[in-house]
Amino acid sequence: MVTIYDIAAKANVSAMTVSRVINNTGKISEKTRIKVKKVMDELGYVPNQMARSLVLQQTRILFLLITDIMNPFYTTLTRGAEDAARKNGYRLLFGNSDESVEKEGEYINTILTTRVDGALLAPAGDPSHPHLEQLRKHGVPFVLLDREVPGISCDIVLGDSRDGARRLVEYLVEQGHRLIALVNGSASISSARLRLAGFQEAMKLNDLPFDERYVHETSFGPELDVDAMEQWIAAMDPPPTAIMSGNNVLAVVIIKLLRARGLRIPEDISVVCFDDFGLYSEMDPFITVAAQQAYQFGYLGMQLLIDRIGEREVPDKTVWKKVVLPPELIVRRSVKRLDV
Amino acid sequence: MVTIYDIAAKANVSAMTVSRVINNTGKISEKTRIKVKKVMDELGYVPNQMARSLVLQQTRILFLLITDIMNPFYTTLTRGAEDAARKNGYRLLFGNSDESVEKEGEYINTILTTRVDGALLAPAGDPSHPHLEQLRKHGVPFVLLDREVPGISCDIVLGDSRDGARRLVEYLVEQGHRLIALVNGSASISSARLRLAGFQEAMKLNDLPFDERYVHETSFGPELDVDAMEQWIAAMDPPPTAIMSGNNVLAVVIIKLLRARGLRIPEDISVVCFDDFGLYSEMDPFITVAAQQAYQFGYLGMQLLIDRIGEREVPDKTVWKKVVLPPELIVRRSVKRLDV
DNA sequence: TATTTTAGAGTTATCGGTAACATTTTATAA
DNA sequence: TTATAAAATGTTACCGATAACTCTAAAATA
Numbered sequence: 191m192v193t194i195y196d197i198a199a200k201a202n203v204s205a206m207t208v209s210r211v212i213n214n215t216g217k218i219s220e221k222t223r224i225k226v227k228k229v230m231d232e233l234g235y236v237p238n239q240m241a242r243s244l245v246l247q248q249t250r251i252l253f254l255l256i257t258d259i260m261n262p263f264y265t266t267l268t269r270g271a272e273d274a275a276r277k278n279g280y281r282l283l284f285g286n287s288d289e290s291v292e293k294e295g296e297y298i299n300t301i302l303t304t305r306v307d308g309a310l311l312a313p314a315g316d317p318s319h320p321h322l323e324q325l326r327k328h329g330v331p332f333v334l335l336d337r338e339v340p341g342i343s344c345d346i347v348l349g350d351s352r353d354g355a356r357r358l359v360e361y362l363v364e365q366g367h368r369l370i371a372l373v374n375g376s377a378s379i380s381s382a383r384l385r386l387a388g389f390q391e392a393m394k395l396n397d398l399p400f401d402e403r404y405v406h407e408t409s410f411g412p413e414l415d416v417d418a419m420e421q422w423i424a425a426m427d428p429p430p431t432a433i434m435s436g437n438n439v440l441a442v443v444i445i446k447l448l449r450a451r452g453l454r455i456p457e458d459i460s461v462v463c464f465d466d467f468g469l470y471s472e473m474d475p476f477i478t479v480a481a482q483q484a485y486q487f488g489y490l491g492m493q494l495l496i497d498r499i500g501e502r503e504v505p506d507k508t509v510w511k512k513v514v515l516p517p518e519l520i521v522r523r524s525v526k527r528l529d530v
Numbered sequence: 531m532v533t534i535y536d537i538a539a540k541a542n543v544s545a546m547t548v549s550r551v552i553n554n555t556g557k558i559s560e561k562t563r564i565k566v567k568k569v570m571d572e573l574g575y576v577p578n579q580m581a582r583s584l585v586l587q588q589t590r591i592l593f594l595l596i597t598d599i600m601n602p603f604y605t606t607l608t609r610g611a612e613d614a615a616r617k618n619g620y621r622l623l624f625g626n627s628d629e630s631v632e633k634e635g636e637y638i639n640t641i642l643t644t645r646v647d648g649a650l651l652a653p654a655g656d657p658s659h660p661h662l663e664q665l666r667k668h669g670v671p672f673v674l675l676d677r678e679v680p681g682i683s684c685d686i687v688l689g690d691s692r693d694g695a696r697r698l699v700e701y702l703v704e705q706g707h708r709l710i711a712l713v714n715g716s717a718s719i720s721s722a723r724l725r726l727a728g729f730q731e732a733m734k735l736n737d738l739p740f741d742e743r744y745v746h747e748t749s750f751g752p753e754l755d756v757d758a759m760e761q762w763i764a765a766m767d768p769p770p771t772a773i774m775s776g777n778n779v780l781a782v783v784i785i786k787l788l789r790a791r792g793l794r795i796p797e798d799i800s801v802v803c804f805d806d807f808g809l810y811s812e813m814d815p816f817i818t819v820a821a822q823q824a825y826q827f828g829y830l831g832m833q834l835l836i837d838r839i840g841e842r843e844v845p846d847k848t849v850w851k852k853v854v855l856p857p858e859l860i861v862r863r864s865v866k867r868l869d870v
Numbered sequence: 871t872a873t874t875t876t877a878g879a880g881t882t883a884t885c886g887g888t889a890a891c892a893t894t895t896t897a898t899a900a
Numbered sequence: 901t902t903a904t905a906a907a908a909t910g911t912t913a914c915c916g917a918t919a920a921c922t923c924t925a926a927a928a929t930a
Contacts (some may be wrong), residue, residue, distance in 0.1 A: 191668075191914055204880050209918060217877055235668060240584045240644040241916035244885045249580070251644075259612070260809055265605050272626055281640050283591075283623050286612055299620050303579040304591075328573065346833035434599070442813040469600055473782040473817075495696075533886055545911045549888060557907055581886035585915045 262468025270488025289411025355388030554834025610828025629751030695728030706868030
């Protein structure tokens with residue numbers, strides 16, 4: 191491996207002079223600058239970021255932790271985060287917690303040991319609290335995405351889950367639906383709670399009864415319990431005329447289960463959900479959704495993080511920023527108009 | 531920041547003893563081990579990976595470079611790579627070249643300066659050659675995914691593009707199609723070349739003429755030229771009865787364009803493509819595809835990489851491994867049976 | 871001409887660890 | 901009891917860079 195010392199020796203200068211040439215700092219005569227650069231090229235020098243980070247006490251690397259890399263919401267978000275990071279000269283280390291608090295913990299560990307300059311996180315849920323406390327304790331700046339964690343104050347980018355859910359229900363009601371079911375993520379996730387709240391609120395506003403048997407709670411993630419979901423569907427009697435899903439992954443599972451029961455959508459049962467489907471939804475837009483501005487989540491979140499890193503304020507006196515992005519209701523053809 | 535020296539001081543031992551406790555190396559009396567551990571806990575010590583990497587000359591970080599993070603093929607692949615990396619105690623740094631050789635170059639730079647232990651790469655295309663030469667020159671072990679690069683010998687995981695394309699065409703022919711068009715990625719990408727080759731081969735085998743006007747070359751990536759594609763479609767006269775797309779992203783664009791022209795799929799025109807659509811394809815299986823084993827690409831590729839890192843052989847005498855994964859033809863309902 | 875600046879370099883210490891060798895204890899054998 | 905081996909711990913150097921300070925020679929000023 192070529193080091194600045196190799197270059198220094200060959201160019202007959204000190205290592206410091208080489209460092210100055212590399213970083214364009216201090217005063218260097220044009221003659222030596224050229225001489226050193228020539229040797230650098232000849233030897234194919236590549237700076238060692240580790241060594242540099244060690245002495246500079248910063249890595250120029252940020253960490254992005256998402257909860258489901260197969261979910262288009264998060265990949266689109268990732269793309270936004272990446273763009274913002276690149277634009278500011280940061281690199282991105284990344285991880286995928288699969289909605290698991292345990293896996294998340296491993297990544298928190300990586301964040302700490304790797305000494306990244308900051309982290310952008312979609313927390314697994316309320317139990318992520320100690321993880322975030324850890325980051326705070328060690329002075330790692332972080333920004334949350336999509337989910338609040340009670341007891342943690344920080345910059346955050348959220349979707350308006352309550353309003354989105356309300357609008358989905360309102361739409362269903364407008365189409366004549368009165369018996370509406372909800373399948374949702376874990377109540378330990380703030381966005382799931384708000385979606386439930388929005389659901390309840392809209393039901394109430396329309397003088398519709400709220401029946402717990404028509405609400406099923408599972409996981410937003412890839413490891414959800416399909417059997418339990420199937421039983422829930424079978425148990426609802428009378429069956430709902432419409433199901434609202436708390437996110438896109440759950441919608442896929444629900445739709446598969448419904449079809450397996452021989453139900454057609456929307457002829458026999460209507461379905462709507464939170465979050466869109468990335469690439470594919472452009473191709474064959476089928477399901478009516480409350481689409482979130484995924485790219486903006488990542489882009490703005492990253493921007494907040496980078497701003498925060500630049501400031502390096504005392505967390506106690508900080509005014510935290512909260513960005514709330516409204517979802518967009520996209521009506522497609524998964525809902526049947528009921529004539530009551 | 532707490533260092534081993536802080537711990538050493540507080541525990542009344544040398545820094546080396548602390549290091550030994552952390553790494554479980556050397557001989558340590560149970561008494562001091564406990565004493566040191568206690569102080570570590572009290573002070574909330576977290577090892578500095580930078581410092582460690584500097585002296586150990588290894589980072590336990592690998593790099594994954596994909597070409598399109600919005601494409602489900604790559605996200606599924608990423609998931610596989612991540613699982614394999616985690617299983618072996620490696621962390622993953624990752625980047626997204628957007629099919630751009632230039633962006634790829636920036637990430638190659640990151641790979642070099644960050645001193646990662648190895649890289650798993652989906653190259654942007656043949657022009658990636660110098661980038662890979664750079665890695666080789668600097669002794670960075672790497673494994674290619676999905677695309678070969680002429681002049682570069684290395685471990686690689688490929689799909690059987692030629693055969694997949696052949697089978698898609700065969701299927702179309704079986705369904706009575708004779709005028710088949712192909713929209714494909716850049717000829718500077720090996721997999722695109724092979725898909726064209728498979729296409730031509732199948733046409734020939736079925737005594738169908740190959741007409742260049744029915745083949746359109748663009749980019750696999752997010753920055754493809756939609757206008758050019760539109761003109762191509764309009765120019766084909768007579769119009770094809772079926773279009774085969776070189777990948778999923780192109781298929782989406784094609785389908786949108788066809789629909790914009792008022793054409794229904796499959797009633798007015800049939801479409802098939804390479805690669806499946808992840809999550810969504812489970813929900814609303816519409817388009818007939820040659821689905822690749824995306825997860826396996828990542829998982830096996832990562833495995834090859836890690837094996838290679840363990841060996842540290844001389845590249846000259848190396849026998850390179852090549853894994854070829856066959857795609858699966860999944861028939862859905864985007865193809866109309868023509869009765870000739 | 872003598873004195874002060876300043877441009878252009880070099881020296882040394884340090885970031886936070888670990889390897890290799892050195893030293894001190896403690897345990898075991900003679 | 902003493903010699904010797906083994907166990908436990910300490911010292912020093914180094915990984916590859918940069919900050920802060922120092923030094924030297926030429927240029928600017930008095």
